[in-house]
Amino acid sequence: MFLEVRMDERLRRIYVPMTETGFYILFCLQTPQHGYGIGQMVAKMTGDAVVISPGTMYGTLSKMEKDGLIAFFAEEQKRKLYCITPLGRELLEMEIRRIERLYQNSKGESVHD
């Protein structure tokens, strides 16, 4: 609860709940990665069910960097590597708790969070 109060209201409105694209990008950036690498990871994790196109990838990365969820990490052969920030991690954890609650409730398990 403390975290939720501290969190910028605007960011919470934008990122909770997250789009599927946003969630996977943030999730993958727990280790530094570039856009195309994230795209490949996500396609592998979801068996090609979620394929993120470059325009969407670039736009989402730019927006998340501007909002402070991720930060520039390094550049490798013209590819920008990004990494999650503490703020991004807070939002990701908040989203994971929300999805867990959703999942458990959908299974009929009672959850009070």
Next chain:
Amino acid sequence: MIRKVRFFSIADFEEEELWLREQHRRGLRFVKCVPPCFYVFEACQPEDVIYRLDYKNAALGADYLQLFGDYGWEYIQTMFGWCYFRKPASLAQRENDAEIFSDPASKVDMIRHLIQTRMLPLLAIFLCCILPNWARLVLDQAGRMEQILGMAFTGLLLLYVYLLLYCAIKLRTLRKKYARS
């Protein structure tokens, strides 16, 4: 080199993509676009090649082009903020491989960016320059020369209004379509 004349407004990018694809299918490979309506092609083997336009009203970073390149999109040119890309249809095996936007939100973002950085400036030019000048010229018709000028200017003004309205309505429709998809 083969030149063609064709006008697409800023709201007709989907039609432009299809038209370029059709030309390539007929053996005309797109080389460049010269504003406002000239297209340069070179003869090639007919092939099914997907064309896509992204709108970026900012300097293009090397990382942006690299990312599209990694996804198999060949960069052709940038013109008035429009970046032209193409990819052979044979390389697009999964559904989203043929698209540069995979979720509706990013398509809506592109339309919003287009409205803010193209439509609003065009509207401002219209309200602050074109309309006052037109009013002055038409209200102040002293001689024959001014009358002819006034009529020509009225014609241009009507064309401008028509294009503004056409683009505004079409972009609104596109935004709705993307938001629903």
